[in-house]
Amino acid sequence: MRADPASGIVSGIVSGIVSGTVLEVASAALSEAAERAETRLAELPEPGARTEAERATATEIKDEIRLLRTRFMEAYAEDVHDRLTEGGKRELRVGELVEAAAEAFPGLVPTAAQLAAERDRPQAGKEGREIDQGIFLRAILASPRPGRHLIDAMLRPTPRALRLLPEFLRTGVAEMEAVRLVRDDGVARLTLCRDDCLNAEDGRQVDDMETAVDLALLDPGVRVCLVRGGEMSHPRYRGRRVFSAGINLKSLSSGGISLVDFLLRRELGYLHKIMRGVRVRDGAWHSPFVEKPWVAAVDGFAIGGATQLLLVFDHVLAASDAYFSLPAAKEGIVPGVANLRLTRFAGPRLARQVILTGRRVWASEPDARLLADEIVEPAELDAAVERALARLDGAAVLANRRMLNLADESVDAFRTYMAEFALQQAIRLYSEDVIDKVGKFGAKPGSR
Incomplete structure (x- = not known):
């Protein structure tokens, strides 16, 4: 396996998260690792122009930082939710919740600027940043108190x-x-x-x-x-x-x-x-x-x-x-x-x-x-x-x-299903087979 400075950081932060590092320290470490991952991705061509080897490198970079995000949310989902909602006093809809997370925990989910850049690209040309939103929302929904709070917020009138x-x-x-x-x-x-x-x-x-x-x-x-x-x-x-x-x-x-x-x-x-x-x-x-x-x-x-x-x-x-x-x-x-x-x-x-x-x-x-x-x-x-x-x-x-x-x-059965759906659907959106299939649909005159 190649030596890489980020690899040591990844293993160290995972160890720290699992052992119960306080939220602020873990968040700062995650932010640093995410910044390093972004620097490495920026050195590669745009997603649609990458060679097979470059796509493999990008996948490796993303897998490393996504493991960190997963471990972070497994350890701190309730703490993160309490920080974003002021202990449950604020009811945030799903879009508002991910926006708040991007501000409060840099590197945890994509920023508004990153999402805006992705929005203007075809599906095949995106980096797949919504998968990171899926990681975050799976943990929120899987945790009973934050998950129920989000579901209740989504049942409010718009x-x-x-x-x-x-x-x-x-x-x-x-x-x-x-x-x-x-x-x-x-x-x-x-x-x-x-x-x-x-x-x-x-x-x-x-x-x-x-x-x-x-x-x-x-x-x-x-x-x-x-x-x-x-x-x-x-x-x-x-x-x-x-x-x-x-x-x-x-x-x-x-x-x-x-x-x-x-x-x-x-x-x-x-x-x-x-x-x-x-x-x-x-x-x-x-x-x-x-x-x-x-x-x-x-x-x-x-x-x-x-x-x-x-x-x-x-x-x-x-x-x-x-x-x-x-x-x-x-x-x-x-x-x-x-x-x-x-x-x-x-x-x-x-x-x-x-x-x-x-x-x-x-x-x-x-x-x-x-x-x-x-x-x-x-x-x-x-x-x-x-x-x-x-x-x-x-x-x-x-x-x-x-x-x-x-x-x-039951609401809890729905909540548990939606937790896994949030991640699995995000992964499917950026899978090669889906991109290939919907690309063919989009090319057909009059296709829906």
Whole structure:
């Protein structure tokens, strides 16, 4: 093995961390090691221009410093979280938490400048700094007290939703780029309206969906909520409703899909709010959450993230010519929390077929009954949706859905899953096979 000054520092700091070095000393040592690692990386060409040997060198440098970050967080996750949140007094969303960590603990996670530089590059040209965010967030979420604190913070209404709430309460309408929200006789109707890209998901869609979910939950005039795809202008589906094509692979290829602001915000934010509700009533003797029943109607298809979304709904309808899929094997990433939830809906065998081999389940198949509550002819879907909304508009529905969700998935089970997901998804985003696959998708004319 080659001699390197950083190697001795790595082993020494690991030893110090494991033996219980105080936080300040360990943090300073980590910062010094991270600075040395950055100096060595800067001596190499940009990621997309490196030779095979240079890529191996870069990997070795990153592995060394990532081992340090992992050991540091294993030893000090609670102390770090207490420092960032003032002992739990500050509730920071996931993006705010990593930003605070970059300021308070240099070298632990990428800085805002480093992330900005990465943001302008295609996925193949990035250094993979989001993996370091994954290391940090895995430790935070895996630790019960910090992890639960972060989950609670993510269940708060967003500032954007609170700004829009008075106008929505007055008009019953909120028009956003990716979602149109209308209150209609006690029903919040969320229509996915990215008509040019088959409702493919990106950062804009996640922000609009969380805003719309917050507004629907916060409005006391809403009793039940519906999500459905709108009519498309995409040439292949012009004039037809489509639910969603899942993650926008063009955005992923171009580097526009963020671990924190898209993949983690999506799961910890609006999907979890649909399931648990929005947290607004601290100190209430009954529950701090405002919840509503949720119905989904699938026209055309629910691909990838769209099928993930269905797993948090109380009632799912689908047109008989629709299909469901989780093309994780094709795209190379982890399909959100579907690996935790799909087994209890569909059983272990079908879940593995769908996730590991990319099996597409058509609504006309018997197995589709495990993914949707009702399969109806396309012409009958509108009427079936209205009947489903009426059935869920009942006084006892909220209490029973809460108990069902607690029985199906405890908050701690979700927290533990999300801890490992934070790191594994980050690693997958920068794996060679994923970069190669999404690069091909991005090159196809009209690809989502």
